[in-house]
Amino acid sequence: MKLFRVFSVLLIFILIAWVPMSCKKKYTPKPKAYFRIDFPQKEYKNWNLDFPFSFDRLSMTKIAKDQSRDAEKYWINIQYPEYRATIHLSYKTIDQNLEEYLEDSRKLAYKHSIVADAIAEQLYINPxxxxxxxxxxxxxxxxxxxxxxxxxxxxxxxxxxxYFKERPNRDSLAPVIKFIDKDIVRLIESLKWK
Incomplete structure (x- = not known):
């Protein structure tokens, strides 16, 4: 009987201590977040060397000759070091093979359709x-x-x-892609042939 009383009193104390803890707000883990990216004010300058073309580029970018094994004379990379991004530019002279170049480029773009949600094409014409x-x-x-x-x-x-030197993750790269997209449009709009 004495043991029963001790056990009952102990059980009451445990219940009294447990009830306030169970009324606390339950913890829900937060989803993974991405760092906020502050972009600089855009300032463009013309890139015009001994190449068959010139264009405006964002002043914070670096331009380097493409060092890949199969790179040709006028292939360059526009690098965004802060975002680990590079625009690879390859130039070719047309010798009655424009259709071949256009089809190869289309195939290279649509090669990504396996993992892409969609591919949108936008034409640009500047006569x-x-x-x-x-x-x-x-x-x-x-x-x-x-x-x-x-x-x-x-x-x-x-x-x-x-291309990015990161694993492709559309959610985390979306702000940077949007930022660089405007630079690509500016590049095409300012493009001049020599």
Missing amino acids: KENVYGTIYRITGNAASSIQFTATDSTKHFLRGAL
Whole structure:
């Protein structure tokens, strides 16, 4: 009987201590968040070297000659070091093979359709500067989110592709892609052939 009383009193104390703890707000884990990215004010300057083309580029970018094994003379990379992003530009001279270059570029863009949610094409036409192009915006977790071509249809052909040195994650890269997309549009709009 004495043991029963001790046990009952102990049980009451445990219940009294437990009830206030159980009324507290339950913890719900928060989803993974991404750092806020503060973008600088955009300032462009013209890039004009001994190349068959010139364009405006964001002043914070760095331009380097493409060092890949199969790189040709006029291939360059526009680097965004802070965002670990690079726009790879490859230039070719047209010798009655424009259709081949355009089809190869289209295939390279649509190669990402396996992992892409959608691919939107936007045409660009500037008869004054003789620049005609297409921008491919690839949504989803594709390795390249923007690709483009520009040509004068007779002599010059330029192809570009944006890549990140990060695992493709559309949610975390979306603000940076949007930031760089405007630079790509500016590049095409300011493109001049020599």
